[in-house]
Amino acid sequence: MPEMDGYEVCRRLKGDDTTKNIPVIIVTALEDTASRIIGLEAGANDFLTKPVDGTELMVRAKNLLKVKEFEDFLKQYNEKLESEVQERTVQLRQALKELSASNIQLKESSEKIKEGYIDSIRRLTIVSEFKDEDTASHIKRISYYCSLMAKKLGWTDEDSETIFYASPMHDIGKVGIPSDILLKPATLNPEEFALVKTHTSIGGKILNGSVSKFVQTAKRIALTHHERWDGGGYPKGLKGEDIPVEARIMNIADQYDALRSRRPYKPPFDHEKTFKIITEGDVRTMPGHFDPQILQAFKGLHKQFEEIYETHKD
Ligand SMILES: [Fe+2]
Numbered sequence: 001m002p003e004m005d006g007y008e009v010c011r012r013l014k015g016d017d018t019t020k021n022i023p024v025i026i027v028t029a030l031e032d033t034a035s036r037i038i039g040l041e042a043g044a045n046d047f048l049t050k051p052v053d054g055t056e057l058m059v060r061a062k063n064l065l066k067v068k069e070f071e072d073f074l075k076q077y078n079e080k081l082e083s084e085v086q087e088r089t090v091q092l093r094q095a096l097k098e099l100s101a102s103n104i105q106l107k108e109s110s111e112k113i114k115e116g117y118i119d120s121i122r123r124l125t126i127v128s129e130f131k132d133e134d135t136a137s138h139i140k141r142i143s144y145y146c147s148l149m150a151k152k153l154g155w156t157d158e159d160s161e162t163i164f165y166a167s168p169m170h171d172i173g174k175v176g177i178p179s180d181i182l183l184k185p186a187t188l189n190p191e192e193f194a195l196v197k198t199h200t201s202i203g204g205k206i207l208n209g210s211v212s213k214f215v216q217t218a219k220r221i222a223l224t225h226h227e228r229w230d231g232g233g234y235p236k237g238l239k240g241e242d243i244p245v246e247a248r249i250m251n252i253a254d255q256y257d258a259l260r261s262r263r264p265y266k267p268p269f270d271h272e273k274t275f276k277i278i279t280e281g282d283v284r285t286m287p288g289h290f291d292p293q294i295l296q297a298f299k300g301l302h303k304q305f306e307e308i309y310e311t312h313k314d
């Protein structure tokens, strides 16, 4: 072969992407092992020995073409598969984009609902301030004590936020108690005290049946915030863990704040005296009134309670 030998033709065919799949049969002399190796290196698919038998050539060529046909089919199939995958990926990306857009909308509208609840809660608590000696700053401090305590007890941010907004409604039931009893400077007689105690169940009724977790928590607090760990509280005399944990937190927060504040029957106490009464007891308050775990948490947090009181004084 003057210009280019058969091996070079084979090498070039196999080196070009558009022709590399064309099957090549090399014809060599019998026992010519060296030529066969060169042929294999050049990418030949099969060998025939001289003299070439026409039938054998036909059979081998047909077999190679069958193999090629299958390879072509596989190649096309893979290409089709790849383009389908690409198309699906585009669709999936689009769907994800739409999903995240609707998630944002959902988040925005649930934020709005939450804002609406918080606004209503603020208005409700203003109502209870009108009736009682409780002031706006008492209610603000209660929120801070309760969420501080919740965080100390390992609650999630979401649950700590819930008690923050729910706790101010604890005395909402006082709207149902006559003002002259609530504001009476002298000690209440037993009938009057029995009436005051009903502010818990009245609060429970006002807050009953809401779908908002803020109001549901507020209802539990309103109903049970005067229960005591030792069972000596009201309205039901619940004991220990039968009292919802939110109310057990509320109880110590309300107690701390009442001791710090002026009442018709007592002057305001300073932080040290209040801490001593809660942790050691006096004629009215006993450490046994409180959940021991929550009392323990209070001992670790009492300086922050003082800080909250001082920051949000009347
Ligand atoms: Fe109360």
Ligand SMILES: [Fe+2]
Binding pocket: 134, 138, 170, 171, 254
């Ligand atoms: Fe209170």
